[in-house]
Amino acid sequence: MSETKSKQTSLSDHLIEEYKRQQALFSAQPAIIQRFLEVQGKQIAEAIVEGEVRIRFSLPDRVVCTLENVDQPALITIPQNQRTYSAGSFINRLRKVELYRELRHSLTKLEQSPDRAVSVATGLLRHAAVMHMVYNMLPAGRTVAYKLAEEGETIPSVPEEDELEPESAITAATDAIAEEGKTEEGRGDLLVPFVPYARKFFVPQWVVFNENGDLLVKSLEEAEAHIKSMQRFMEVLFLAVALAPYISADDEYAKKRYGMLGQLVNQGRALAIYQTKEIIARIKERATSGNLNRGLSLSLPYFDDQELRIDISKFEVIPAGRIMFVPAFVVRAVHQEEVKVSQDTRYSPSTRKHLLLLLELLEQAFETA
16 A cells, blocks of 8 residues: 555656646746747647647747756757648548547657757647646636545535635625626626525536535526536546646646536536436326336436446336336336446446435335335
8 A cells, every 4th residue: 555655656746847847948938939839739729629630730940948968948949840740630530549649649759859959849839738728728616625425435526514605795706607688788797696505616607406406507408518518627637637647736727627526526416316306207207197018118327427427327127018017116126226236346436326326216216106
C-alpha cells in the first residue's frame, strides 16, 4: 500500500513540475507569440472537442527557449518549412480513430524533434490548447463542497449543508438566470433565481432534480438535455487530460472536475430514479388495462458512475405468450436480477449499489400490489 501511495505521489509531483515548466515557458514568450499560440490552441481545442476529421495547425515563426551551453534563454527562429502540420484523415475516421489520438501522436513526434525550437513550440501549442479547453470552453461554476452519498463510495456527490447561506436572496450572478423574451423596454433582463438546492451545485442552471427527485425543469426531455451538457463538460476535461496529462495539476481544472463530477453523478442517479418510477407507473397502468398478458421485458435505466452515462439493464419478467400478468412475476424477476447484479464484477461498487436500489424500488412497488 505504501509503495503504491509513493508512486502516486511521485506521479503527482512530476505532473505539477511539468505544468509549472510549461506555464513558465509560455509566460517567457513575447506577447505576439503568446497571442499566436492562443489562436492556434483554440483552433486545435475546438476541432478535437467537435470531433472533426482533420486539423491543420502552425507553429510560430520564433520562440524563446534555452539552448545547450547557453546561460540565457534565446529567441530562436523556426524555418518556414517546419511550421505547418496536420493531423487526421477520412481513412482513419472510417477506422474509428479519434482525432485527439492522432493529434497527440503528431505533437509527440514534433516534441521529439532534434530542433529545439520546434520541440519547445510544439509543447507550447499543446499547452495553449488544453488551457483554452479548461478556461474558455467551459462555464465557470460556483465554489461547492460535496460529501459521499454512502460509506464506501468514492465520488462525493451530495451537497454539503451550508447553514450560513441565505435561502431567498440572490447573492451572486450565478444564483439566477436571465430569462429571454420576458423583459420590458427600458428594463434589464428578468432575473429568475435558482431554487436553494440548485445553488448548492457547481452549475445551477443544469440542475434538473431537487433533493426529493422532483423535476425542476419543464419536461424530461429538457432534463436529459441538461444531463448531456454535464456529460459534454466532463468530456472536454477528459480530452484536455488526454492531450496533456499535466493539466490535471491546474487549480481551475481541479475545481471544474470536482464540481461537475459530483453534480453529474447526483443528477444522473436522480434521472435514473425518476425514469424507474415512470416505468413502474406505466406497468401498473398497462396491467390495469390488461395489456400485459402477452409478455413483459424491462429496460431499466441506471447511472454508471465510471462511464458517466445512463446505461440500460435488460431482463425478462414474463416470457412472450398468453400468460396473465401477476405482480409477483415482477418481484420474482427482480430477485433474479438482483443476484446477477450482486455478482457482476463489471459494475463499480457504487454503481452496483445504485442499480440494486432501483431494483428495490421495482420490488417494493409490486410485492404488495
